[in-house]
Amino acid sequence: MTTKPEVVPDSREAICKESDYDRAKEVKEFDETKAGVKGLLDAGVVKVPRIFIHPPESLEKGLSDNSGVLQVPVIDLSDFRSHPREEIVREIRKASETWGFFQMVNHGIPDGVMEEMIEGIKQFHEQPMEVKMEWYSRDAKKRVRFYCNGDLLVAKTANWRDSIVCIYDDGVLDSDTLPIVCRKAISNYMEGLIRLKETLSKLLSQALGLSSDYLTDLDCMKTASLVCHYYPFCPEPDLTLGASKHSDPSFLTILLQDDIGGLQVFHQNNWVDVVPMKGALIANIGDLMQLITNDKFKSVEHRVLAGWAGPRISAACFFYPSMASKSRLYGPIEEFLSQNNPPIYRKTHHNEYQAYYKSKGLEGTSALLHYKLE
Numbered sequence: 482m483t484t485k486p487e488v489v490p491d492s493r494e495a496i497c498k499e500s501d502y503d504r505a506k507e508v509k510e511f512d513e514t515k516a517g518v519k520g521l522l523d524a525g526v527v528k529v530p531r532i533f534i535h536p537p538e539s540l541e542k543g544l545s546d547n548s549g550v551l552q553v554p555v556i557d558l559s560d561f562r563s564h565p566r567e568e569i570v571r572e573i574r575k576a577s578e579t580w581g582f583f584q585m586v587n588h589g590i591p592d593g594v595m596e597e598m599i600e601g602i603k604q605f606h607e608q609p610m611e612v613k614m615e616w617y618s619r620d621a622k623k624r625v626r627f628y629c630n631g632d633l634l635v636a637k638t639a640n641w642r643d644s645i646v647c648i649y650d651d652g653v654l655d656s657d658t659l660p661i662v663c664r665k666a667i668s669n670y671m672e673g674l675i676r677l678k679e680t681l682s683k684l685l686s687q688a689l690g691l692s693s694d695y696l697t698d699l700d701c702m703k704t705a706s707l708v709c710h711y712y713p714f715c716p717e718p719d720l721t722l723g724a725s726k727h728s729d730p731s732f733l734t735i736l737l738q739d740d741i742g743g744l745q746v747f748h749q750n751n752w753v754d755v756v757p758m759k760g761a762l763i764a765n766i767g768d769l770m771q772l773i774t775n776d777k778f779k780s781v782e783h784r785v786l787a788g789w790a791g792p793r794i795s796a797a798c799f800f801y802p803s804m805a806s807k808s809r810l811y812g813p814i815e816e817f818l819s820q821n822n823p824p825i826y827r828k829t830h831h832n833e834y835q836a837y838y839k840s841k842g843l844e845g846t847s848a849l850l851h852y853k854l855e
Contacts, residue, residue, distance in 0.1 A: 507532050508633060515617035516610050517629035517643035519713050523610060529717045532639045539638070539725065539845065542752070542786075551753045553746060554580060555761070558680070559587035566687075574688035581766040581781035582746045584758055589680075590673035592760050594666075599739050601666025602794050606643055606711035608662060616645065616660065624648045625658050636842035641721045641787045642712045647671075649705040651803050663709075671707060674735060674798055678702060681733065681764060689774060691816065701732045701769065701811065703803030712743070712785065712793035723785035723793065725843040730835055731767030731799035738763065741793040747782040755783075767799070768849050769834060772826045775813035780849070802831045826852045 511532060514520055521530065554576040556569060576583035605613070605627075616627035619634075627645045630636065647654060647667060652675050656668045682702055686695040696702060712723040723743055738744060744755040744763075755763060771780040785793070802809060812828030829852055838848045 502531055504532060508639070511639075512619075512629070512633060515614035517606075517613075517617075517627070518641055519606055519643055519711065520610055522713055527716050529641070529715065529720045533641055533721045535638045535720065535722055535725070539722065540719065551748060551751055553753065553755050553763075554583040555758070556583050556585055557587050558585050558589070566684075570684055570687045573684050577685070577688060577766050577778040579779070580746065580748055581771075581779035582748075582755065582763065582783070583765075584755070584761045584763050586758065586761050588677055588762055590670070590677060590762070594669050594673055595737055595760070595762075597666045598670040598737060598796060599794050601663030602645075602709040602711060602796060603792070605645055605660055605663045605709070606792070606794075624650070624654060625660070632839065632842035635840060636725070637844060638721075638725070640724050640785075640843070641715050641718075642710050642723050642785070644711070645709045647707045647709070649675075649707065651703050651805075652705060667707070667709075670737070670796070671705070671798075674707075675705065677762070678705070678733070678735065678798075678800060681735075685733070685770075685778075689777065689814075691814075696732075699773075699811075700803050700806045700809070701773070702800035703806070704801045706731075706799040706801065708797050708799070710793075710795045710797065712741075712787065712791055712795075714791040715787040715789055718787040718789050721787045723787045724783075726782050726784045726845050727843040728780040728782050728847050728849075729765065729767040729797075729799060730769065730838040730848060731801055732770045732773075733800045734765045734767055735798045735800075736763040736765070736795060738795040739793060741788065741790060743786040743788050743793050744795075745784055745786065747784075752784070768838075768847065769801075769811060769831070772829070772849060772852065773811050773814050775817045775822065775825050777817060780847070782847070801835075807832050824854060827854055 556572045558569065613627060618626040619628055625647050629643045630639050633639055647659060656664055659667055682696045683693040686693050715721060738757055740757045742757055745752040746755055766778045766780045768780045770778050808830045810828040810830050813824040813826060818824055837851055841848060
């Protein structure tokens with residue numbers, strides 16, 4: 482069992498008083514190590530470096546609801562004969578309109594495949610540094626790469642996590658390009674996840690009151706970006722975050738998390754813990770889904786707390802348009818618009834939205850605000 486470390490009093494105050502702090506220089510030096518946050522710990526770091534220290538307002542935990550009064554909806558996707566399709570559609574509609582998040586059980590991906598996936602991610606991130614750093618890159622053209630903080634160079638504060646991303650253009654990625662240590666685990670998991678995404682596409686279409694093939698025909702969830710996160714043990718978790726408050730730039734995100742906990746969703750002015758459930762996957766509505774549904778479905782803010790009981794492991798799969806539709810304009814669905822319900826957002830294509838989202842970093846405000854019509 483990990484023992485909670487003792488935090489030196491006033492460490493944030495002491496660090497923030499440094500007058501010679503050059504963030505750009507420290508970020509560059511850290512990035513050039515190609516070792517990530519795990520590399521800091523391997524090197525013996527016992528205090529959180531300045532680039533990872535968040536302002537107090539970002540770390541506010543006073544609103545966290547741990548009483549169980551607020552709980553992210555759990556939806557059973559088992560055989561429709563025992564759980565009528567209409568009932569599942571109704572539950573997905575309610576969760577998407579009010580929470581923007583829901584946990585799924587009996588979704589068709591075996592527990593063993595998910596456990597193998599968690600272990601595969603762990604094994605990749607816990608390889609010797611000289612092996613892992615060969616995958617380190619910030620070149621977005623690379624279909625498989627390892628990095629620390631996708632927005633490290635633009636964000637005001639870094640997050641306490643490392644990641645490996647695998648891009649499945651139109652749902653396809655040559656398995657031989659994956660790291661050997663997690664190749665089988667990722668391949669097996671993605672095979673099941675692509676099937677689950679097809680099911681959810683139909684259910685979400687029906688939840689919107691449209692034909693079951695509507696989102697499929699819109700070609701908005703064809704490319705998958707699988708990001709495998711590793712949140713190392715943190716010696717001073719009260720000073721940083723695993724992931725800053727943000728919403729996702731996708732149409733839909735499906736998340737696998739281990740049993741450590743730390744994920745929170747902002748709901749009714751509360752930070753609500755998304756309590757890990759054995760065998761469950763999490764689905765959350767992305768910004769582009771909120772845009773095309775004209776705010777009917779909600780893309781909500783969420784974050785991950787840093788912890789001393791780590792490492793925490795998760796795999797977030799973001800679904801985007803096909804390569805052929807990267808420049809297709811997406812705007813509010815015509816069927817939802819009327820004189821009393823005019824379009825809220827201007828049309829945009831995925832490439833434009835993604836570029837703006839990345840340029841601003843995870844700084845606490847939604848990129849959707851940039852696309853609102855006056």
